[in-house]
Amino acid sequence: MTDWWPLALVVLLLLVVVAGWLLWRATTTAKERGARSGTAYSSSSGRGAQGGTQAETTADETSTAALPRAAVVVNPTKFDRTDKVRAEITKVCRGHGWADPLWLETTLEDPGYGQTKAALAEGVDLVCALGGDGTVRIVGSAMVGSEVPMGLLSAGTGNLLARNLSLPVTSLTQGMKVALTGADHRIDTATLRLRRPLRDADDEDAPPPVDTSDLDDLPPVPSQGEGEVEDHIFLVMAGIGFDAEVMANAPEKLKKQVGWAAYIVSGAQRLKGKQFKVDVRTDAGVRLRRRVRSVIIGNVGKLTGGLNLVPQAEADDGILDLVLLSPEGLVGWGAVVTRLVTRSSRGHQRVDYYTGRTIEVTSDEPVEIQLDGDTLGLATAMTIGVNPGSLILRRPA
Numbered sequence: 001m002t003d004w005w006p007l008a009l010v011v012l013l014l015l016v017v018v019a020g021w022l023l024w025r026a027t028t029t030a031k032e033r034g035a036r037s038g039t040a041y042s043s044s045s046g047r048g049a050q051g052g053t054q055a056e057t058t059a060d061e062t063s064t065a066a067l068p069r070a071a072v073v074v075n076p077t078k079f080d081r082t083d084k085v086r087a088e089i090t091k092v093c094r095g096h097g098w099a100d101p102l103w104l105e106t107t108l109e110d111p112g113y114g115q116t117k118a119a120l121a122e123g124v125d126l127v128c129a130l131g132g133d134g135t136v137r138i139v140g141s142a143m144v145g146s147e148v149p150m151g152l153l154s155a156g157t158g159n160l161l162a163r164n165l166s167l168p169v170t171s172l173t174q175g176m177k178v179a180l181t182g183a184d185h186r187i188d189t190a191t192l193r194l195r196r197p198l199r200d201a202d203d204e205d206a207p208p209p210v211d212t213s214d215l216d217d218l219p220p221v222p223s224q225g226e227g228e229v230e231d232h233i234f235l236v237m238a239g240i241g242f243d244a245e246v247m248a249n250a251p252e253k254l255k256k257q258v259g260w261a262a263y264i265v266s267g268a269q270r271l272k273g274k275q276f277k278v279d280v281r282t283d284a285g286v287r288l289r290r291r292v293r294s295v296i297i298g299n300v301g302k303l304t305g306g307l308n309l310v311p312q313a314e315a316d317d318g319i320l321d322l323v324l325l326s327p328e329g330l331v332g333w334g335a336v337v338t339r340l341v342t343r344s345s346r347g348h349q350r351v352d353y354y355t356g357r358t359i360e361v362t363s364d365e366p367v368e369i370q371l372d373g374d375t376l377g378l379a380t381a382m383t384i385g386v387n388p389g390s391l392i393l394r395r396p397a
Contacts, residue, residue: 068126070151070180071102071119073112073139075131078155085130085172089153092176101128106135111207116142124148126394128179130172132156133236134207137372140391141210141233144189149392151179158373160236164300164315165395183397186389187315190234190299193219194379196227197366206376207232219385224279224362227380234299234371235391237310238384240361241294242325244368245270247375271333275326277364282322282356290352294325295361297384307341312353318388322354358385 072089076082082105090100102124104115112129116139119127128151129139136152143150152162153176154169161167165187168174191212209230212218221229246267254265275291298321301310313321327333327350339351366378 067097067099069099069102069124070126070128071104071116071122071124072128072130072153073104073106073115073119073135075112075135075155076105078131088172089130089176092173093180096177096180098180106131106138111135112138113142113208113210120146120148126151126179128153128176130155133158133160133373136161137233137235137374138207138210140189140235144233144387144390145214147392149184149394151176151182151394153179158303160303160372161300161315164236164302165393167395178396179394181397182394184392185316185395187235187391187393188299188318189387189390190238190297190320190384191215191219191387192232192234192238192297192371192382192384193221193229194232194369194376195222195225195229195381197378197380198225198227207374215387215390217385217387219358219383220360222360222362222381222383225381232371232376233387236300236372237296237298238369238371238382239294239296240363240367240369240379240382241276241292242270242273243294243296244370244375245273247370247373248368248377272329275328276367278324279360279362280322280324280354281360282354283358284354284356286322286354286356290324290326292324292326294323296323296325297321297359297361298323299386310353312355316389318386319355319357320359320384320386322356322359324352324354326350326352358383360384 070093072086074082074085079085086101086103093099093101102119102122104119106112106115112131112135116127120143126149127139127143129136130153133156135156140150152159152165152167153172154162154167155172159169162169162175165185168178210233212231212233218231249270273293275293277289277291278295280286280288280290280295296309298310298313300315301313301321302308310321310323325336327336332350336350360381360383362381363379366380369376369379369382
C-alpha cells in the first residue's frame with residue numbers, strides 16, 4: 001500500500017459527505033416544490049398559474065413609471081416567509097432608485113422558465129434568480145440571448161455559479177446590491193442535446209426541455225441511438241454516470257429517516273459500480289473509446305469545499321472542459337481523489353482532461369444524467385455545444 005492511500009481515503013470520505021449534502025439539498029428542493037405544487041404564482045404578486053401578469057396599481061404609479069425595474073424569479077420553498085424576503089429586496093430596490101420589483105414564484109409545473117419569459121415580456125431591466133443551482137439554471141436558460149442582464153441571489157446550498165464568479169452567497173442584501181449596481185459581464189452557456197433510450201419513459205420529476213429555437217448555432221443531434229432527442233441548457237456542468245447515479249438512487253425511505261446522509265450510503269454503494277464504455281468526439285480532433293465511471297462537461301470547475309474539479313475551466317473562454325473519470329474499485333477512487341487534490345499527472349490515467357467547443361458522448365448503455373444538480377433520468381448519447389457570451393450577468397463593478 002502506497003503512502004498516499006490513507007490520505008486519499010480520508011479525502012474521499014470527505015468528498016462523499018460534501019456531495020451527499022449537496023445532492024440531498026437539490027432533491028429536497030424538488031420534493032418541497034411538489035408539496036406546494038398546488039400554489040401558482042404568488043397571489044400577492046397578482047400572477048396567474050399560466051405565467052401571465054396583471055398591472056399592480058399604486059398611488060404613485062405615474063411617478064415611478066420611468067424608474068428601472070427588476071424582476072425576481074423566486075423558489076418559494078427556500079424560505080419560511082417569502083413576504084419578509086420580498087420586503088427586504090424591495091427596500092434595496094427603493095434605496096437605489098429602482099421601482100418595486102416584479103415578483104414571480106416558481107411552481108412544480110414550471111420551475112422558472114415561464115416566469116422568466118413573462119418577466120422579459122414585461123420589459124424589465126433586470127431578472128434575478130432567487131434560489132439554488134436548479135433555479136439559476138432554469139432562469140438562465142430562458143434568458144440566453146435576451147440581452148437583459150441577470151442577477152444571482154443565492155438561496156441554495158451549493159450556489160456553484162455564484163461561487164465560481166465570486167458573487168455574494170451569504171447576504172441577500174449584498175447580492176441584490178450587486179445585481180442593481182454591478183457591471184455587465186458576459187459568460188458562456190452550454191446547450192445539451194440528449195437522446196433518450198428507445199421505449200424508455202421520461203423521468204416525470206425531471207425539469208422539462210427548453211426552447212432553443214432562438215439560438216443561432218445548435219450542436220448536432222447525437223449521431224447514434226434511436227430514442228427521442230431533448231434540448232437543455234446548463235451553466236455549471238453536466239455529468240453522466242456516478243454523480244447522477246448517486247442522486248437518482250438514494251432510497252426514499254432512508255432519505256426521510258436520515259436526510260442527506262442517505263446519499264453517503266448511496267455513494268458508498270456505487271464506488272464499486274461497474275464502468276461503462278463511451279465514445280467521445282470533439283471538434284478539436286479527439287476520438288476515443290474508453291471505459292469510464294463518470295463523464296463531466298464543465299463550463300466552470302469549482303465545487304463547494306474548495307475542490308476544483310476542472311482547474312482550467314473559465315466561464316467566459318468560449319470552451320467546454322471534458323473530464324473522464326476511470327477508477328476501478330476503491331483503490332481506483334483513491335487514486336482519482338489523490339490526483340484531483342494534488343493535480344498530479346503521475347500514475348495511471350484515471351482522470352483525463354480534454355477541451356472543445358462541441359463534444360459528443362455516446363454510451364453503450366443507458367446511463368443517468370444530471371445538469372447543475374438536476375437529475376434528468378437516462379440517456380444514451382448527448383452532444384454539447386458552447387454558446388460564447390450568450391448570458392449577461394451582473395458582477396461587482
